[in-house]
Amino acid sequence: MKPEPPTDDETIETVYRLLRLIRRSEEEIARLYPSDKIKSPIHLSIGQEFVSVGVIGALDEADVVSATYRGHAAYIAKGGDLGKMMAELYGKAGGCAGGKAGSMHLVDMEQGILGTSAVVATTIPVAVGYALALKREGRGRIVVSFFGDGATEEGAFAESLNFAALHDLPILFVCENNGYAIHSPIEDRWASPALCARVETYGIRTHRFTEGDVFALRSATEKACQSLRAGDGPVFIECLACRWREHVGPEDDFDAGYRDRAEMEPWLAND
Ligand SMILES: Cc1ncc(C[n+]2csc(CCOP(=O)(O)OP(=O)(O)O)c2C)c(N)n1
Numbered sequence: 001m002k003p004e005p006p007t008d009d010e011t012i013e014t015v016y017r018l019l020r021l022i023r024r025s026e027e028e029i030a031r032l033y034p035s036d037k038i039k040s041p042i043h044l045s046i047g048q049e050f051v052s053v054g055v056i057g058a059l060d061e062a063d064v065v066s067a068t069y070r071g072h073a074a075y076i077a078k079g080g081d082l083g084k085m086m087a088e089l090y091g092k093a094g095g096c097a098g099g100k101a102g103s104m105h106l107v108d109m110e111q112g113i114l115g116t117s118a119v120v121a122t123t124i125p126v127a128v129g130y131a132l133a134l135k136r137e138g139r140g141r142i143v144v145s146f147f148g149d150g151a152t153e154e155g156a157f158a159e160s161l162n163f164a165a166l167h168d169l170p171i172l173f174v175c176e177n178n179g180y181a182i183h184s185p186i187e188d189r190w191a192s193p194a195l196c197a198r199v200e201t202y203g204i205r206t207h208r209f210t211e212g213d214v215f216a217l218r219s220a221t222e223k224a225c226q227s228l229r230a231g232d233g234p235v236f237i238e239c240l241a242c243r244w245r246e247h248v249g250p251e252d253d254f255d256a257g258y259r260d261r262a263e264m265e266p267w268l269a270n271d
């Protein structure tokens with residue numbers, strides 16, 4: 001899809017501030033991590049924040065999101081309390097999940113954050129169930145389900161697409177395709193890279209973003225929201241992205257032997 005120019009100054013500032021808040025928060029988490037007081041694994045979204053910011057920026061406050069263990073960006077973008085997120089990482093009682101769950105299980109139903117999970121793809125059918133409830137509620141609210149490329153290999157993904165399409169549910173599926181499931185590249189996992197074509201066989205409309213353009217993503221999501229609220233059934237977005245840090249933990253991992261730093265260069269230049 002062709003990049004679209006930014007809209008008004010207020011939108012540009014909101015988007016920039018949120019991107020920066022998420023980036024700086026995660027950089028600070030990475031800085032603090034070696035002190036070993038954060039007793040939770042951390043999966044940083046640094047480099048991928050634009051997906052959460054672009055998509056969630058197009059939602060209404062009453063809409064609902066679900067995400068994965070790499071969920072700091074979605075939590076913050078949806079208005080989750082940053083102090084409660086940090087308390088959760090430290091295992092404090094004041095954390096958003098009572099300090100019992102850590103970074104991988106952020107939740108805040110008052111802000112419409114349905115929750116994140118460590119178990120790959122399990123949040124997708126839960127989000128579909130919530131979309132069914134919202135359809136019955138009849139107030140035009142919608143659900144966004146964020147997940148990684150690896151999650152699309154789970155059976156629950158196929159079941160979820162089928163059920164959501166069959167019942168015209170108000171759900172936006174967003175695949176953050178960073179090219180890897182831990183250290184395994186897509187070429188070793190997918191018989192065909194045509195993810196959107198696979199999803200379209202369920203009768204679901206798809207959009208694919210390859211450039212990391214937060215504004216193009218936001219305006220496409222705005223249009224998708226209109227059709228979701230009109231009851232036209234699910235929409236699927238695939239967003240190429242680059243994870244700058246290691247799969248889990250605060251460091252980079254270009255010495256791990258599974259990928260080259262050169263892959264990241266275009267994303268850095270375009271950041
Ligand atoms: C059901 C299940 N299988 C395997 C794992 C181990 N695991 C943790 S993260 C991960 C990779 C998932 O990759 P992807 O969905 O692309 O998300 P990313 O980490 O790239 O954001 C795997 C296989 C798990 N947590 N849950």
Ligand SMILES: [Mg+2]
Binds near residue numbers: 149150176181
């Ligand atoms: Mg991935």
